[in-house]
Structure formats: C-alpha cells, structure tokens
Amino acid sequence: MTGKWFIKVIVDYWPMFLRGAGVTLYISIIGTIIGAMIGLIIGTIRTIPTSDNSLKRGFLRIVNGILTAYVEIFRGTPMIVQSMVIYYGSLLVFNIDMDKMFAGIFIVSINTGAYTAEIVRGGIISIDKGQFEAAHAIGMNHGKTMLYVVLPQVIRNILPAIGNEFVINIKDTSVLNVISVTELYYQTSSVTGNTFRFFEPFLVASIVYLVMTVTVTRILRFIEKKMDGPENFIVIPGNQMQVARPEDVAKKR
Amino acid sequence: MDNIIEVRHLSKWFGENEILRDIDFTVKRGEVVCIIGASGSGKSTLLRCINLLEKPSGGEIIYHGKNILDNKHDVYAYRSKLGMVFQQFNLFNNYNVLKNCTIGQMKVLHRSKEEAEEVAMKFLQVVGMDQYINAKPSQLSGGQKQRVAIARAMSMEPDVLMFDEPTSALDPEMVGEVLNVMQGLAKSGLTMLVVTHEMGFASEVADRVVFMDKGVIAEEGTPKEIFNNPKQDRTKEFLRRILRENKAE
Ligand SMILES: Nc1ncnc2c1ncn2[C@@H]1O[C@H](COP(=O)(O)OP(=O)(O)O)[C@@H](O)[C@H]1O
Numbered sequence: 434m435t436g437k438w439f440i441k442v443i444v445d446y447w448p449m450f451l452r453g454a455g456v457t458l459y460i461s462i463i464g465t466i467i468g469a470m471i472g473l474i475i476g477t478i479r480t481i482p483t484s485d486n487s488l489k490r491g492f493l494r495i496v497n498g499i500l501t502a503y504v505e506i507f508r509g510t511p512m513i514v515q516s517m518v519i520y521y522g523s524l525l526v527f528n529i530d531m532d533k534m535f536a537g538i539f540i541v542s543i544n545t546g547a548y549t550a551e552i553v554r555g556g557i558i559s560i561d562k563g564q565f566e567a568a569h570a571i572g573m574n575h576g577k578t579m580l581y582v583v584l585p586q587v588i589r590n591i592l593p594a595i596g597n598e599f600v601i602n603i604k605d606t607s608v609l610n611v612i613s614v615t616e617l618y619y620q621t622s623s624v625t626g627n628t629f630r631f632f633e634p635f636l637v638a639s640i641v642y643l644v645m646t647v648t649v650t651r652i653l654r655f656i657e658k659k660m661d662g663p664e665n666f667i668v669i670p671g672n673q674m675q676v677a678r679p680e681d682v683a684k685k686r
Numbered sequence: 687m688d689n690i691i692e693v694r695h696l697s698k699w700f701g702e703n704e705i706l707r708d709i710d711f712t713v714k715r716g717e718v719v720c721i722i723g724a725s726g727s728g729k730s731t732l733l734r735c736i737n738l739l740e741k742p743s744g745g746e747i748i749y750h751g752k753n754i755l756d757n758k759h760d761v762y763a764y765r766s767k768l769g770m771v772f773q774q775f776n777l778f779n780n781y782n783v784l785k786n787c788t789i790g791q792m793k794v795l796h797r798s799k800e801e802a803e804e805v806a807m808k809f810l811q812v813v814g815m816d817q818y819i820n821a822k823p824s825q826l827s828g829g830q831k832q833r834v835a836i837a838r839a840m841s842m843e844p845d846v847l848m849f850d851e852p853t854s855a856l857d858p859e860m861v862g863e864v865l866n867v868m869q870g871l872a873k874s875g876l877t878m879l880v881v882t883h884e885m886g887f888a889s890e891v892a893d894r895v896v897f898m899d900k901g902v903i904a905e906e907g908t909p910k911e912i913f914n915n916p917k918q919d920r921t922k923e924f925l926r927r928i929l930r931e932n933k934a935e
C-alpha cells in the first residue's frame with residue numbers, strides 16, 4: 434500500500450516538490466551569502482581595537498552595544514517566532530506588506546548574520562598575533578591588515594562553519610511555511626492536503642532535503658580543497674648561485 | 687655619519703613594572719648595532735617601542751630630526767621605513783613567497799605589481815629564495831621562512847632593518863644560512879639593529895654592541911671593547927654565562 438502511494442505521490446506531484454526544493458535552495462543560498470557578509474562586517478567591527486581618541490572610542494562603544502543586542506536577540510529567539518513577528522509586525526506597525534520571498538530571505542539572512550558574526554569574531558581572535566604585527570611592521574594600518582592579511586585567512590578557516598550554517602539554513606527554511614513561503618515543507622503540506630496521506634509525501638520531502646544537504650556539503654568540501662591550492666609547489670629551476678652575493682645585487686641597483 | 691634614529695630617555699611601563707628605563711642610544715646610517723643581554727632584559731620591548739608596536743611610556747624617538755612620538759606623525763609611513771624581522775618569521779600564511787614580498791609594496795608604497803615583483807625578485811635572489819616564489823609559507827623550512835621574511839622586509843627598502851633574535855627559533859643546522867644572509871646585508875651597507883644571542887655574529891659583524899640588563903643599557907662599545915674588555919661586572923657575568931651555555935651545546 435505504502436509503496437504504491439510513495440510512487441503515486443512522486444509521479445503526480447513531483448513538480449510541486451521540485452518547485453519547493455528550488456525555493457528552499459534559493460532562500461538558503463542567498464540568505465547564507467548575505468548572512469555571511471553581515472557576519473563578516475559585524476565580526477570585523479567588533480574586533481576593532483580601542484582607540485586613543487575618546488570621541489572615536491565612545492562612538493565605537495555605542496556601535497558595539499547595538500551589534501551585541503542584535504546578536505543576542507536573534508540568537509536568543511526561535512526563527513519561527515521571528516518570522517511571525519517580523520512579517521506580521523511590519524504589516525501591523527509599519528503597514529508594509531512584505532513580499533513573502535523577500536521576507537524569507539530577510540529572516541534567514543539576519544539570523545545567519547547573528548551566528549556568523551560570532552564565528553567571524555572567533556576566527557579573527559584565533560589568528561596568530563604575529564600576523565597582525567608583521568602587517569603593522571610593514572606599514573599597514575588596521576584596515577589594510579584586516580583586508581589583505583587577516584580576513585582572507587579567517588574566511589578560509591571559517592568556511593566549514595559557514596557551510597554548516599548553509600546546511601542548517603536548508604533545513605530551517607522549513608519554518609517559513611508559517612508565513613506561507615512556498616518552500617519544500619509548505620509544498621509537501623499542500624500535497625498532504627490533496628492526497629490525505631501524510632507519511633509518503635513527508636518521506637519524499639526527507640529524501641529531497643537529504644539530497645540537498647549532502648550535495649551542498651560535498652560541493653563545499655571541493656571548494657575548500659580548491660582554495661588551499663596545490664599540495665606541492667614548483668621549484669623554478671635557475672642556474673644562479675644558491676645565495677647571490679649582496680655586493681653583486683647592490684651594484685645592479 | 688648622520689643619525690637615522692635617536693632614542694632619548696625612552697621608558698616603558700607594563701602596568702606596575704618599568705621594563706625600559708631612560709634608554710639613550712642612536713643608530714647611524716650604515717651602522718650595524720647588535721643588542722645583547724639576558725632574556726627578559728627588555729631587548730624585544732626596545733625594538734617594539736622603536737617601531738611603535740608598543741607605545742613608549744616616555745621619552746623621544748627622533749627619526750630624521752623629528753620626534754615620531756608627536757601625535758601628528760604618520761605612524762604607518764614611519765613603520766614602512768623600518769623593517770622588522772621576527773623570531774617567529776610571521777610570514778603571511780595566505781600568500782605565497784612572492785606575494786609576501788609584494789603585498790606591502792603594493793598596498794603601502796602603492797607600487798605597481800610589475801615594479802613590486804621586480805623589487806621582490808631582486809631581494810629573493812639576495813636571500814637565495816628566488817626559486818621558491820610559488821611556495822606557501824607552510825611548505826618551507828624555518829631557515830627558508832626566515833630568509834623570505836628578510837626579503838619581505840628588504841622589499842620595502844627600509845632605512846633600518848631590525849631583527850629580533852632571527853635565529854632563535856631555528857634548528858641549529860639552519861642558523862648558518864640565515865646568519866650568512868645577514869652578514870651579506872651588513873656588508874652591502876644596510877643599517878641594521880640586531881637583537882641576538884649569536885655572539886660570534888655580533889663580534890664579527892657589529893660596528894657597535896649594546897648590552898642591556900634589567901631594562902637599562904648597561905654598557906656599549908665596539909665588539910672588541912665589549913667582548914675582550916668589558917668594564918661592568920654584569921657584562922662579564924653575562925658573557926661568561928653565555929659562553930658556557932654555547933660550549934655546552
Ligand atoms: N605585553 C607585556 N605585558 C607585560 N609585560 C611584558 C609584556 N611584554 C614584555 N613584558 C615583560 O617585559 C620584560 C622584558 O621583556 P622582553 O622585552 O621580551 O625581553 P627580552 O626580549 O630581552 O627577552 C619581561 O619581564 C617581560 O615579562
């Protein structure tokens with residue numbers, strides 16, 4: 434019985450599952466990317482060293498206070514509740530009727546941002562102090578040091594954690610069904626409404642979710658490997674002496 | 687000879703502890719100055735104060751006639767003119783050998799990529815690392831890393847190159863290759879300020895040796911004066927101890 438229903442659900446409703454999976458993937462990808470950028474910016478601001486200038490210091494303290502509140506609020510409340518508050522709140526208080534897809538991306542981004550801000554901050558703190566000092570010693574200011582030396586290393590180091598956020602987002606977009614975003618969970622519920630079967634449609638949905646998360650994990654592994662570059666380097670053959678005499682080079686100047 | 691750096695009455699406190707007290711000394715153009723002294727005597731702190739990695743608590747640092755501790759002074763431009771070679775190498779892990787030597791030139795000195803690479807290659811050749819431009823720091827030995835770090839600092843064409851125990855983190859068999867490069871640089875007329883425990887190097891290469899003890903300059907003079915004829919008891923004591931240690935190795 435179940436096997437027959439399983440096949441029937443797939444054959445009759447595969448376009449709905451596919452569309453749902455598409456929306457889920459779309460919201461998670463965009464949400465993870467925007468969230469990672471939010472996190473990168475916030476994590477970077479939160480690690481700015483305190484300035485000698487009291488005006489700058491005061492300003493930075495206020496900004497940090499706001500950012501801490503943001504991180505605490507979004508990490509400390511469930512996304513399903515945030516969805517309701519943001520979507521219906523904006524309608525009621527500001528009279529803004531958000532596009533559902535936009536609302537979904539907004540909620541996922543802002544949530545991912547709160548989590549990655551902490552991941553980035555941890556990533557920056559764990560970079561060896563010597564990297565900062567070497568950059569300062571050749572005359573880079575804090576901004577250049579972060580941009581050219583520290584953040585590239587942080588991004589590489591936190592990529593697995595960001596990938597993890599991505600996988601979590603694929604699963605957690607399912608809560609957006611409460612504001613009727615037509616992602617995979619929402620579509621699956623529609624299928625149950627049409628068929629009056631629960632087990633088979635949700636079994637199909639589980640498989641689709643699993644395929645998505647496993648594929649994404651594999652792709653991210655591959656990207657990480659690519660970023661690390663080749664394991665061996667090429668020695669450029671030359672017929673120079675092992676160590677050129679500085680006198681010779683000094684003459685060339 | 688003109689003075690490149692003049693340190694006057696420099697002091698440094700870390701909380702309750704006075705780490706440097708009333709330091710006075712100068713580095714003249716083309717001079718090689720070696721700083722020796724027991725561990726904890728403040729040698730690193732002195733170098734780090736000179737390029738403002740640490741903020742001095744008092745005194746003056748005169749660079750080309752201007753006190754760089756004045757608030758108006760451009761710290762970053764100043765640092766780009768002082769090279770620093772660290773005990774732990776501190777190569778940029780995210781870049782290969784060549785990019786380690788060009789990134790500062792491009793982003794701080796605003797040189798073009800072509801010019802930066804040409805300069806970098808010149809100094810990588812000096813240190814004998816021009817065949818390894820594609821290697822990442824993690825793929826190099828300690829001695830190779832330190833030679834690249836020297837090339838990176840030299841690529842900025844600094845007025846002074848400072849070394850903080852450049853061979854202390856190396857396996858014994860790699861100390862020689864780094865000291866050779868440094869000796870070559872000294873001969874080429876580079877101004878150098880070297881914190882070292884390599885007494886052989888100091889006596890051979892230095893124009894002047896500064897002995898630090900407990901945050902003060904206890905004695906300074908030519909290598910002959912310091913090594914053959916030290917005046918202070920604490921200098922004698924330090925030299926006796928370090929010679930014994932070196933022999934034990
Ligand atoms: N950041 C710091 N905070 C507190 N004390 C420090 C710090 N850096 C160095 N010191 C202290 O300053 C003294 C001199 O250190 P250092 O300059 O590293 O000596 P050296 O390089 O001669 O071995 C030591 O007693 C050390 O513990």
Ligand SMILES: [Mg+2]
Nearest residue numbers: 729730731851
């Ligand atoms: Mg030291």
